[in-house]
Amino acid sequence: MSEAIRLGVNIDHVATLRNARGGVHPDPLTVAKAAVAAGADGITIHLREDRRHIRDDDAERIRAWNGAPVNLEMAATEEMAEIACRLKPHAVCIVPERRAEVTTEGGLDVVGHRATLAPIIARLNAAGIRVSLFIDPDPAQVRASAEIGAAVVELHTGAYANGKPGELEHLAAAARLTEEVGLECHAGHGLTYANVGPIAALPQVRELNIGHYLIGEALLTGLPASVREMRRLMLAARNK
Template sequence: MTTHRLRLGVNIDHVATLRNARGGALPDPVRAALLAEAAGADGITAHLREDRRHIIDADIDRLMAALRIPLNFEMAATAEMQAIALRHRPHAVCIVPERRAERTTEGGLDVAGDENRLGDFIGPLREAGCRVSLFIGHDPRQIEAAARIGAAVVELHTGHYCDLHAEGRLAERDQELRHLMVGAAHAASVGLEVHMGHGLGFETVQPVAAAPEVVELNIGHFLIGEAVFIGLGPAIAEMRRLMDEARAALA
């Protein structure tokens, strides 16, 4: 079996969370992005939320100026965020569901239930040259709707799989993993590039990385947390090692 190198996108949102908890300029999420780039990250993810709870507009300005690797700009499907994306034209735009009350992104987009609006929304982004990704669950209806509206990529939500692992519900975890694998294969079969992300850590990454259809993993909170203890570069290096080990086993 011929397999491609699995890309690692590093989400730097929670460096900005730490900065904003105290105010001021430190720790600097752009510095974190550059350290991640130097440590071997293939891309940087930053989510500009409507309430600006972590990443702020100035961070996006600076990231676009500083990075040599692609920026994956996560955003809600709102006119404000569309305008910001069209101004910057990042390599990729990932549309995510967003609720002010949530601590982090919960669940995936309901593309099937909002197909016309989302299709109209992503059209200008595609025309501007952004690769449009939709953050969804593994439901085949959502995957097929994403393909119909012209998304280039789907990012399958791994949060439930990771939660089940943390709770020790291993039979349910393994079932959820199987659903993710089936979803990845289905998405690839309808012409979508497949990414996965949310909640992944050292203990959960390898089964996901072993899916041959998956092209990229986006990981953030765990890496930033681990960096407190071992540093960001070593945390990324260990994640990269585990991903490569799992992918090599397919060869």
């Protein structure tokens, strides 16, 4: 049997729905618990600088719950590094962030931002936090990630999900390179029931982080059913 593959469920858009009306419902922590009960291996939250969905209180409560590993997505800023070092999640995934974007639009430019990223990664490592970098499947970005102290890279699957020709091959090559340079390989963005199989089948990929699609499917079938179906498809592809 192939190496295990984990499913991290991103619950940002539970907070988006709550914030559309205000109040406290639906509660991201309650949904996090339901996702883990249905088989999620971890919970991902993105604490954006403008707090457009997940808020500080959500992050505090989800981390205090301690019912599953928490992957905190964040920009490479001093404010976010301070919050991460205080919360001490299982992992931090550093992502590019622009105020105008609807969602993360591409991978982090590790090559071009070494000077900014290196001290933040060192600070997080010193706090005992596992650091991941969200990057496009580019060999230079993979190598740079290893060189500046990251333990993990999460390959951006958005172009693949949008049907860009040749992108699966780029992802497969980048995944192989992660193994060569000593990085753990994760992947995510835009993954659905229809397209998750080829990514889950890549033997180097150890974790997929999926959010928006699962929350959307939950409106039709319920969150436990959507999580279980995604896990089923992942494992079927991995063990084919």
